[in-house]
Amino acid sequence: MINRRDFIKAIGIAAGGTTLTGLSGLANAAGSTAKGHIVVVGGGFGGATVAKYLRMWSQGSVDVTLIERNTRFVSCPISNLVIGGLQQMDDITVSYDNLRENWGVKVITDEVTALDPDKRMVTTARHGTLGYDRVVLSPGIDFIPGAVAGLDGNEELVPHAWKAGxxxxxxxxxxxxxxxxxxxxxxxxxxxxxxxxxxxxxxxxxxxxxxxxxxxxxxxxxxxxxxxxxxxxxxxxxxxxxxxxxxxxxxxxxxxxxxxxxxxxxxxxxxxxxxxxxxxxxRAGNIAAQAGLPLINERWVDVEWLSMEAKGVPGVHVIGDAIFPAPTMPKSGHMANQHGKLVAAAILNLLEGKAPNAAPVLMNTCYSFVDDKNVIHVASVHQYNAEKQQPLPVEGAGGVSAAANELEGKFAMGWARNIWADMLA
Amino acid sequence: MQLRIAIAALGLAGLVGTAQAQDADPHLARNLAATCANCHGTNGNAQKGMASLAGESAEKIMKKLADFRSGDAPATIMHQIVKGYTEEQLALISEWFAAQK
CATH class of the missing domain: 3.50.50.60 (FAD/NAD(P)-binding domain)
Known part of the structure; x- marks a missing residue:
């Protein structure tokens, strides 16, 4: 029988001394009663969800800092409607103010320039360095330099519009x-x-x-x-x-x-x-390679699915488009939101010295407009498979619309309102 | 002694996934219900255009889910999603939403 103190001490020793305990100690010395400090890098569908759910599920007992380079969230889903002239930029833009005011997330407009997993520190361009107990990277994607001859530096002439804004x-x-x-x-x-x-x-x-x-x-x-x-x-x-x-x-x-x-x-x-x-x-957002995280095909971060930690890099969790996906799992905003909840639950367990949920479920819904009214969907549900150590799609579940239809046009906008609120309200 | 404690603690912490991993997570219902929140709102409190689930009776939610599964209730997407969850998971989700305000 070991008590909590021995347990935390033991984890510290086992982890080579860099540590939960050390940093919680620092936080406590600074006068905070928080159970830990989590830094979230990237305020998109994944990162914003983690930040809110960590605060909500811990009832405010975990400090959360969200570092995001843009002052406002602009949604990729629905942005094709702006390009098609059916919606305006304002319709797909959401403030981070509610994360601050309703949930007590410390939102910093800045860019992370370096991550040191051993010292558990992130370096920002304008706010110096921040220590963390755990960090969640939700960096989305970056384009591969030189992949298309003549393209780099010409994105004004040849736009991608694959990052909304x-x-x-x-x-x-x-x-x-x-x-x-x-x-x-x-x-x-x-x-x-x-x-x-x-x-x-x-x-x-x-x-x-x-x-x-x-x-x-x-x-x-x-x-x-x-x-x-x-x-x-x-x-x-x-x-x-x-x-x-x-x-x-x-x-x-x-x-x-x-x-x-x-x-x-x-x-x-x-x-x-x-x-x-x-x-x-x-490929995965540049910070992944800069931080030396394990990449598959030199592109996507290899993660442990129950904690979503980068393999071999304890304390660094990666979610969203940046990861190497499980079978049939799409790189979508909806899925990043689901990753965000999985990782928030896992981190709160880990901070208490408990194992992450051993049976997580993730699901995806994606609506696409085929004209100004008619919409089609694809949906899937992914249950964790302990033997394969990754989520697998449930056979016989999920699927696509029978045909494009106007009713799902209404649901598509309902989906957008609800997921934006689930992340940011 | 120290080493033994360390190994025991690592096992507990799930880094190698032992005893605790086999027990259900105490937050399993909450976590499962959160997979619905993208469309049905945080804690089941939906924005305009989707069904709110917070505070609905668990029986009513389970009946609706069963009707989606059987095809008795018209659906665009829920008949496909419901089949991805076990009955036990759906019961946990329904009870959890019923307990929300």
């Missing part, structure tokens, strides 16, 4: 300025990439806008993959409904761009576009 508004502006008869070319990288159905939804919503306003134009979808990556049958039907306005070209690997003339160089072809929207090949 100024890029979303920029792509909308370029589409508005495009003359009737113009070509909007959209390139899709090889999977896995953030938001599997997102590019196909974007193609539909651009075509929907052009059909009404500039019907002589064309949407050219250049997909590096050999087929549509999500909701294939439903998107195939949607594409057909746009006729000659939308052309889908699978197996189109983008090799380079000439940004000034908006030319896309493919393996066997060259395309001249009026608006060139390149979704570049991507």
């Amino acid at each position: 100024p890029q979303t508004a920029l792509l909308r502006k370029q589409l508005e300025d495009m003359p009737d008869g113009g070509v909007f070319a959209l390139t899709i990288p090889r999977a896995p990439y953030r938001c599997p159905p997102g590019p196909y939804e974007r193609a539909c919503l651009v075509a929907n806008y052009l059909r009404d306003t500039k019907p002589k134009s064309k949407v050219l979808v250049l997909d590096a993959n050999d087929e549509i990556q999500s909701k294939k049958g439903l998107f195939t039907k949607a594409f057909e409904s746009y006729g000659a306005l939308l052309e889908y070209v699978p197996g189109s690997k983008l090799e380079g761009v000439d940004a000034a003339s908006r030319k896309a160089r493919l393996e066997f072809d060259e395309i001249k576009a009026d608006v060139l929207n390149v979704i570049p090949p991507m």
